[in-house]
Amino acid sequence: MELDKNTKILIVGLGLLGGSYAKALTKKGFTVKAITRSQSSVDYALGEGMIEYGTTEPDPDVIGWADLTVFALYPHVFVEWIGKYGKYLKKGSIITDVTGVKSCVVYKIQDMLDGVEFIAAHPMAGREVYGVQNSDDSIFKDANYIVTPTDKNTEEAIKKCRALGHTLGFAHVSELSPEDHDLMIAYLSQLTHCIAVSLMTSSSVPGLKAYTGDSFRDLTRIARINEDMWSELFLLNKKPLISMIDEFSGELYRLRTYIADDNVEKLKEMMRTSTERRKAFDKTNMSEKD
Amino acid sequence: MELDKNTKILIVGLGLLGGSYAKALTKKGFTVKAITRSQSSVDYALGEGMIEYGTTEPDPDVIGWADLTVFALYPHVFVEWIGKYGKYLKKGSIITDVTGVKSCVVYKIQDMLDGVEFIAAHPMAGREVYGVQNSDDSIFKDANYIVTPTDKNTEEAIKKCRALGHTLGFAHVSELSPEDHDLMIAYLSQLTHCIAVSLMTSSSVPGLKAYTGDSFRDLTRIARINEDMWSELFLLNKKPLISMIDEFSGELYRLRTYIADDNVEKLKEMMRTSTERRKAFDKTNMSEKD
CATH class of the missing domain: 1.10.3660.10 (6-phosphogluconate dehydrogenase C-terminal like domain)
Structure with missing residues (x-):
């Protein structure tokens, strides 16, 4: 199952992975916006047509616009970001991530949110290079996408997160507990x-x-x-x-x-x-x- | 420098490496004979035109024919072979090997020989498959060929051994002491x-x-x-x-x-x-x- 084409997607953090998500999703016809630290990353992504809109500001209107927000940040930056701006996320919306470790992040973030569901995932794809300039959605083609739900997650959010993995083009989409x-x-x-x-x-x-x-x-x-x-x-x-x-x-x-x-x-x-x-x-x- | 085209070459042991040597050298126009354990390897190599003659017997006439003998055997089999049949090697001829370890073999074999010079070498090429049926001279193309001379070796033999490496098509030919x-x-x-x-x-x-x-x-x-x-x-x-x-x-x-x-x-x-x-x-x- 692929993700509903009307899903409005916000990507926070335009590095290699965030950029590759943006590329893949824009290609598939989704409306993708981005918030990232450096203006040069925004400019690059706009210039390449990878996003519809980008900003370096944590603009409440942009944060509150998305149905699905993908956090492609370092773990500690992710936790800090939610602490500061999590309140602007749209009620009833879903957030997910790309973090390479799970137990230490998933429960903490879920406890911080109110009216927003965090369904964690680990896209097992990467390259030895970094930055949005190196983003490349072909890295998903042979890779694994692992959804790591907890007791707090709904069936619907798990389904949507799996659909995101398929939409991005991952070869294998599966589920594991954060600990496994x-x-x-x-x-x-x-x-x-x-x-x-x-x-x-x-x-x-x-x-x-x-x-x-x-x-x-x-x-x-x-x-x-x-x-x-x-x-x-x-x-x-x-x-x-x-x-x-x-x-x-x-x-x-x-x-x-x-x-x-x-x-x-x-x-x-x-x-x-x-x-x-x-x-x-x-x-x-x-x-x-x- | 390549090996003199008139050099008569005997290969003892037609496995993956011995077979790949035979293939490369026959292609280059050398006369190559082989002694190996199994008749099926002889038949295969003859059928593929990799050797001019092959036998499973340690025939003194064949052993004594070669100017250059390449031993592509397990280390302990190599030592045993020299002990039994080394006396049939042509006086003034050169022998070399493909053994992956050196100190433990080189000095021992050099001590066993009389009137025949052993100049050791390690072709750093291989595959995860075995046997003459898998031999493939393209494995030498990007690989290192290391000659490991001792005090007992002559400049001439070292030169010939290096020439063998170039003739086989190795990318890099160099020298190291057996210990290094x-x-x-x-x-x-x-x-x-x-x-x-x-x-x-x-x-x-x-x-x-x-x-x-x-x-x-x-x-x-x-x-x-x-x-x-x-x-x-x-x-x-x-x-x-x-x-x-x-x-x-x-x-x-x-x-x-x-x-x-x-x-x-x-x-x-x-x-x-x-x-x-x-x-x-x-x-x-x-x-x-x-």
């Missing part, structure tokens, strides 16, 4: 970024740049990291992330022990498990695309 | 495989297959691993590999501590180092291709 989402993201996304950073900073071999193969390049591609965004996301998801780092470190230590002890049988067994899981995983991905 | 090679490989290749395996076996989050993003797929692509080959390579390179695992684990633990302590400044600093190193790294790769 955060555990999953700790493992699949945050831990991999921690590994890439640690791999990059642990280099003590001189002149190795000339010898990198594909595997090292693949593992460290994400080591070019936006430190403001990721440090905030790591700290907001501290508990699941630390437990995942510990679990991974334990497995790496197990492997190290097998190597140190010349335990070739255990070493092979661990590699077989790894191979089987990775194979099953490729199969799942393939069948999803069929 | 092993340290580099422990960090850039073996550690990344250890990480991928540990990441795959530490999964305890159910149903996460549906949510994987690119970063997790990139990091675990190499988790489909040939356990016989990699367990042998890990154990043969135990000391450098364990020191790299420990260095990496220390960095990951440092990152974990910053997260646990809410030390956002140190966390950002580590991410900035990672980003800078990774950027420099991309630049190096680019300028190499220019």
Whole structure:
């Protein structure tokens, strides 16, 4: 199901993701307005025809106009914004977000609102570049869109939020509790970024740049990291992330022990498990695309 | 400099790499013969016109025919083979290899030979598939070919070995001592495989297959691993590999501590180092291709 074409959409925060939302939704014929911090982002988005109207001011008329407001801000900015301007949101309207961590934000925002429903979502799409100038709605094409409802959400809002995911062009739209989402993201996304950073900073071999193969390049591609965004996301998801780092470190230590002890049988067994899981995983991905 | 076209080449071991060598060299007009374990590999290579002659027997006439013999065997099989049949190699000829670890093999083989020079090399190319049926000489195109000479090697043999790398079509041909090679490989290749395996076996989050993003797929692509080959390579390179695992684990633990302590400044600093190193790294790769 796609979103009703008459839905008036406001995007708060025209960065890479907010801009990509604006692009996709305007293309589909929606009326999209935007509030963002810098005038140059407004000018760019207007110049590219990505939005109908944009402003750097938290104008109550613009805020109160929207049926659906998408917050594409850093988590702490999102919470501050709602604290200051949440009162201007249209009663009966829905707000959603793009925040990469959920438990720490969802309940807090829901408690702050009155007459406005917050249905949280995480679009698992991104690029290693930033800003509205790099926005690109094709990043949604093969990606996951996860809605993370709580007991406070209505069936109708959940449906609308899922419809937004489909309208944006995401390949997979699904639902997870905020807690399951955060555990999953700790493992699949945050831990991999921690590994890439640690791999990059642990280099003590001189002149190795000339010898990198594909595997090292693949593992460290994400080591070019936006430190403001990721440090905030790591700290907001501290508990699941630390437990995942510990679990991974334990497995790496197990492997190290097998190597140190010349335990070739255990070493092979661990590699077989790894191979089987990775194979099953490729199969799942393939069948999803069929 | 390319290899003299009259060089008679014998390949021992027609797997993915041996087969890819045969393909590339026959295409270039060399006479290539092969000795390998299974008749089906011989038949395949003959059928595809990859070799002029092939046998499963360690025929002294074939072994003694070659000016240059390439060993594309597992390390322990290589050592055994030289012990049994090394005496049949032509006096004054050169042998080389494709082994992924060096110190543990190079000195041993050099000590075993008499009147034959072993100049070791590591073609840093491969695929996640195996066997002569998957051989593909295009894998050399963007890859590194590293010659690892010792004090026992002559300038002439080193030159010929480098020429082989160029003839095969490698993008970069360079030299490292066996020890530097092993340290580099422990960090850039073996550690990344250890990480991928540990990441795959530490999964305890159910149903996460549906949510994987690119970063997790990139990091675990190499988790489909040939356990016989990699367990042998890990154990043969135990000391450098364990020191790299420990260095990496220390960095990951440092990152974990910053997260646990809410030390956002140190966390950002580590991410900035990672980003800078990774950027420099991309630049190096680019300028190499220019």
